[in-house]
Amino acid sequence: MNSRSSLLLVGGLLLAPCAAPATDAGVPSVDVPPAPLACLAKWYPVLSPVRLESGWGFRLPDGRTYPFNDGRAKSFEEKLESPDLEDTLSIPYRTGPLAPVTREDEDPGRIRFDPLFHAAYGASEDRVDVVPIRFLGQRLKVHRKVAPAFRRVAARLEALLAKDASLKPFLTNLGGTFHWRKIANTNRQSAHSYGVSIDLNPSRAHYWEWQPKHQPLRWANTVPQAIVDAFEAEGFIWGGRWYHYDTMHFEYRPELLDPACAPR
Numbered sequence: 001m002n003s004r005s006s007l008l009l010v011g012g013l014l015l016a017p018c019a020a021p022a023t024d025a026g027v028p029s030v031d032v033p034p035a036p037l038a039c040l041a042k043w044y045p046v047l048s049p050v051r052l053e054s055g056w057g058f059r060l061p062d063g064r065t066y067p068f069n070d071g072r073a074k075s076f077e078e079k080l081e082s083p084d085l086e087d088t089l090s091i092p093y094r095t096g097p098l099a100p101v102t103r104e105d106e107d108p109g110r111i112r113f114d115p116l117f118h119a120a121y122g123a124s125e126d127r128v129d130v131v132p133i134r135f136l137g138q139r140l141k142v143h144r145k146v147a148p149a150f151r152r153v154a155a156r157l158e159a160l161l162a163k164d165a166s167l168k169p170f171l172t173n174l175g176g177t178f179h180w181r182k183i184a185n186t187n188r189q190s191a192h193s194y195g196v197s198i199d200l201n202p203s204r205a206h207y208w209e210w211q212p213k214h215q216p217l218r219w220a221n222t223v224p225q226a227i228v229d230a231f232e233a234e235g236f237i238w239g240g241r242w243y244h245y246d247t248m249h250f251e252y253r254p255e256l257l258d259p260a261c262a263p264r
């Protein structure tokens with residue numbers, strides 16, 4: 001019962017008691033998952049869309065099912081603390097020219113659904129399958145599944161460095177990749193826990209937590225456009241596109257760069 005087709009079959013059996021009304025031809029009128037959920041299943045094959053009584057949901061390999069949309073209206077903070085999977089897509093990620101982020105809580109990608117990452121990458125430190133890679137002459141540990149994407153970014157950055165040495169200071173003394181930990185001052189798991197994130201040189205970075213407290217956040221950045229473009233081209237989002245900015249931080253979140261995953 002651990003193959004993907006078996007799991008889908010279980011979903012199919014569950015479908016019977018709560019299926020949408022049949023048409024005249026006897027075919028359920030609603031039998032395909034919402035496009036964003038289908039898109040997520042493409043990037044995270046551990047996820048199997050299933051019909052639940054409350055609507056569309058998904059099953060993870062441990063057999064648990066979750067609603068795609070739990071039907072609760074939430075503030076941004078509530079989405080951070082207890083998101084459903086649809087919430088993780090609720091703030092669009094935009095590529096293009098770098099610009100200050102001034103809209104409060106515009107943090108595309110900071111909402112994460114940990115059960116999915118636990119299933120995709122590992123639910124504890126010793127279960128995260130990290131492998132060593134060479135990245136611009138430095139040895140880093142990243143998740144085996146994401147290592148090819150990291151290598152493609154490294155190739156892009158090497159080509160850029162060959163033409164423009166001014167990028168070098170951002171790409172030396174890298175701040176780190178795999179580290180099983182909570183996000184500072186929170187009870188939420190850091191994306192660094194899964195081996196899918198990298199911090200560039202912290203001494204060239206700006207981070208909202210370093211700002212004096214009790215002041216509106218004031219976005220700041222010196223990371224060049226070309227570096228951001230190289231990561232985004234390979235499915236990584238950048239923390240510099242967040243109101244709660246973290247300009248050293250890149251994270252493999254291909255669903256946020258795939259227009260097919262955007263909520264309708």
Ligand SMILES: [Zn+2]
Nearest residue numbers: 197198199249
């Ligand atoms: Zn980081």
